[in-house]
Amino acid sequence: xxxxxxxxxxxxxxxxxxxxxNCDYTNSMFDYFLWYKKYPAEGPTFLISISSxxxxxEDGRFTVFLNKSAKHLSLxxxxxxxxxxxxxxxxxxxxxxxxxxxxxxxxxQVFP
Amino acid sequence: GAVVSQHPSWVICKSGTSVxxxxxxxxxxxxxxxxxxxxPKQSLMLMATSNEGSKATYEQGVEKDKFLINHASLxxxxxxxxxxxxxxxxxxxxxxxxxxxxxxxxxxxxxxTVV
Numbered sequence: 001x002x003x004x005x006x007x008x009x010x011x012x013x014x015x016x017x018x019x020x021x022n023c024d025y026t027n028s029m030f031d032y033f034l035w036y037k038k039y040p041a042e043g044p045t046f047l048i049s050i051s052s053x054x055x056x057x058e059d060g061r062f063t064v065f066l067n068k069s070a071k072h073l074s075l076x077x078x079x080x081x082x083x084x085x086x087x088x089x090x091x092x093x094x095x096x097x098x099x100x101x102x103x104x105x106x107x108x109q110v111f112p
Numbered sequence: 113g114a115v116v117s118q119h120p121s122w123v124i125c126k127s128g129t130s131v132x133x134x135x136x137x138x139x140x141x142x143x144x145x146x147x148x149x150x151x152p153k154q155s156l157m158l159m160a161t162s163n164e165g166s167k168a169t170y171e172q173g174v175e176k177d178k179f180l181i182n183h184a185s186l187x188x189x190x191x192x193x194x195x196x197x198x199x200x201x202x203x204x205x206x207x208x209x210x211x212x213x214x215x216x217x218x219x220x221x222x223x224x225t226v227v
Contacts, residue, residue, distance in 0.1 A: 036218075043118070043205045043218035044156070089156065099146070100207075100216060102156040 003027045004092050006103035013110050019077040021106050023090035026071065030092040034100070035064060035075045038087045047088075048075070080110045114140045116208050118219025125196055125226055133191045133222045135206030141186035142208035146216065147179075150203045162189050196226040 005024045013019045023033075031052040036044035050057040050064045050073070057064050063076045077084055087107045091100040115138040125131050135145055144163050148156040160181050162168040168181035178200075180192040189208075193200055203223050207216040 043116075043207075043221045045218070046216070099158065099161060101158070102148075 004103040010107040019080045021075040029094040036089045116219045122223040137208045140210045144209045145189040148205045
């Protein structure tokens with residue numbers, strides 16, 4: 001049972017435009033959500049997070065939106081840059097557990 | 113952010129041998145460390161949670177006798193793949209939690225190839 005889903009395995013965006021990566025979850029107990037970026041042969045690096053008490057969190061070019069009723073979150077990157085090309089994972093955790101459940105990842109390619 | 117160092121970054125071993133992977137938190141004490149495995153084109157799969165000084169908690173389907181985890185100190189956790197087989201070839205990643213912070217810091221990962 002995949003509790004965190006990223007239904008788009010890949011996304012291609014032109015430099016300067018907005019990249020929108022989507023993530024859906026099924027477990028209503030999740031209350032903390034994170035986005036990680038991963039380059040090949042490296043560990044994921046933390047990008048941005050959001051608590052379930054918020055619906056938006058912004059950090060520079062990155063904004064995460066959370067729609068609890070739809071159990072959906074999205075990561076917006078604007079403007080997109082070639083260096084943003086990587087695999088992006090969303091992750092979720094529930095309550096007092098620090099265990100992260102990851103989505104399957106979306107490969108973003110930003111072309112000039 | 114905090115630094116988590118994983119060693120080695122890649123290793124090739126013969127089938128039937130054992131391989132140890134180290135995960136160290138360099139500038140903080142990690143009461144909890146996690147071990148993940150990533151298959152090509154697949155998500156990060158949590159293998160086990162290790163807490164300093166206690167036995168690791170393994171996820172369903174992960175063989176605890178095959179993937180030995182030791183969390184001997186607040187800065188070091190090790191994963192030993194025993195009697196490795198080609199199907200164990202994968203990318204293994206550790207992460208560490210700094211206290212109650214829910215942001216996990218990841219190691220660089222270890223590419224294991226069993227031949």
